[in-house]
Amino acid sequence: MKNLWSRSKSSRTEEMDLLVYQSRLIGADSSLVVWGGGNTSIKTVRKDFRDRDTSVLLVKGSGSDLKTIDPKDFPSLRMEDVLALFDKTDMTDDDMVTYLGQCMLNPKDPRPSIETLLHAFLPYKSVIHSHADAIVSLTNTSEAKQILEDIYGSDVSIVEYIRPGFTLSKKVGLAVQNNPNVLGVVLMNHGLFTWGDDPKQAYDRHIDLVNKAENYARTKGKSKKVFTSNTNLKITPKDRKQIAAYISPTIRGLVSNNQSMVLRYDDSSDILEFVNSKEGQKLSQVGPATPDHTLQTKIKPLWVPISNSIDNQSLVKVLSDSVKRYVDEYIRWYQTNTDGNHKMLDPYPRVILVPGIGMWTTGKDYKSALIAGDIYHHTIKVLKTAESIGQYTSLSDKDAYDVEYWPMELYKLTLAPPQLELARKITMITGAANGIGKAIAERFAYEGSHLLIADVDYDGIHRLSEDLNRKYGNGRVTPVVMDVTKESDINAAFQILRTTYGGLDILVSNAGVAPVGAIDEIAISEWNRAFNVNATGHFLVSREAVRLMKQQELGGSLVFIGTRNIPAPGKDFGAYSASKAAEAQLARVLAIESAEHGIRCNIINPDAIFEGSNLWSVEVRRQRAKAHGVRIEELEQFYQKRNLLNVRITGADVAEATLFFASSRTSKTTGAMHPVDGGIRDAFPR
Ligand SMILES: [Zn+2]
Incomplete structure (x- = not known):
């Protein structure tokens, strides 16, 4: 040094x-x-x-x-x-x-x-x-x-x-x-x-x-090799990443029984050396090095015993058995050491070690999962050095108990402010670079959610994520470039989501396009573009989201951003209105199919939101002004005037309604359609 x-x-x-x-x-x-x-x-x-x-x-x-x-x-x-x-x-x-x-x-x-x-x-x-x-x-x-x-x-x-x-x-x-x-x-x-x-x-x-x-x-x-490689474990880096992405939501589901956790996957070389060693399992179970290590990573990590030839399904079973065993042992440890004065804390592991694959750490948010991970890197370093010169020894079971149930630390927990509405949650938002998507990202980040923001606009999402991470802490928001019409983009984005945060609680399916033109004028390419993004795009993203949520077994909420045009279509907007109607029907079927898994799906129908929106290009404005028989500069006024409340609708208004559906406030509502349009008589349900 x-x-x-x-x-x-x-x-x-x-x-x-x-x-x-x-x-x-x-x-x-x-x-x-x-x-x-x-x-x-x-x-x-x-x-x-x-x-x-x-x-x-x-x-x-x-x-x-x-x-x-x-x-x-x-x-x-x-x-x-x-x-x-x-x-x-x-x-x-x-x-x-x-x-x-x-x-x-x-x-x-x-x-x-x-x-x-x-x-x-x-x-x-x-x-x-x-x-x-x-x-x-x-x-x-x-x-x-x-x-x-x-x-x-x-x-x-x-x-x-x-x-x-x-x-x-x-x-x-x-x-x-x-x-x-x-x-x-x-x-x-x-x-x-x-x-x-x-x-x-x-x-x-x-x-x-x-x-x-x-x-x-x-x-x-220097002469002692502490970690000897377990040669049975031969998993290629590509397979490792894929298995990790696959099992992350399973792990998240298993450790979130009491409260939702955010997970972080780590396969850096020192972690792999440790989990792939013959000695790792035994050493990992000795006990914590110091009070700090105990507070951040609990008494022991969970070691998941797997062999090389395991398939995904048996891996899920091994994981589930291992977590159960960990919890049983934790309860036993608690009961042996407790003086009866403190209620048992969350019995789930903060560090999960899987041979061949790597380490997951868990926490109430990304930052605490990161801290647990950093501490475990140092634990491995300490274990390695101690074993190279002798035998690693730890705090005793009782000492570890006295640290985890330290009245000072428990008191600190009681001082923590009440949790934000979306604390511990993970949200994916499509079309997040501007307009409604951006407003939702800002609102959700403010409410404590972790966000994967996706868009085709590279600069836009990176700017937004930098801005939000500066405000709410590094790692809270992750940007991905994703075209909702491309399966390969979507798969890549979900892979990032799975290993960065461990799973998904809320999908805000928002990305859309708005081709204009009368039915007898519109080109097939424009019609197809509308359906590719406004219908198929929602299908592809929500299909992946539902697969993940089912695997995770924690329920979930899908919020589709529709449009006032679904119940009340307008002329010269046929491709848009028809494709958005397909989106709405898709959302309803999702509500029917996913309910048994605790996954809700609701639709929000905003009317014309101009601020910061990419949807309202000059061409769209020109066409819509023509369709309504007003001058282009009168268009915003026109939309405002036509609603009953005579109000301008903003992205923040839609974000508020999205939060309502995303949160547990509507835990008993699914398949619903909610307008954010200032009151439009034509769009009233009939
Ligand atoms: Zn100290």
């Missing part, structure tokens, strides 16, 4: 700048900390509310990430009050959090980290704490203490594993008090603390101690 401290970049003398610089250096290295793990602090002087100089601890606030941390993310706590706790012998997490809240110089700052007291009780200016893979690999090895002593001699203190909180902090404080010459503290099954007179010294020591661990493991473990 390289020491990346740059004198020129750290030339500022302000302590806060140095703290931020140091923290970001630590945060940028995923072998030190991942996703909000680790913390840093500095002890300094700040003015209190009466302008008095006050000794404070600036420590990373809860919920921030070292990689991107800013000065505002460090709450300041009055040291005099915090240090008074050192005389106590015991303290619950609750009392500690309440007490620390009272020590804050500015009560509006973020809550200080749960590991605050560890920083406070170390009597040094700058303190760094990481969960470095290299250190965890050593602490989680049989003979760990001997190894640590061989490497560090008397330079570090070693503190036995206990869950973070007051007691651990006090133990660390005492260890350093008794050994004032140590440069750091190694916490078993957890990580490393170092300190210094300034942020640079603390950083230098941190990197130095981690390097010693890395060098030891490299030298000691």
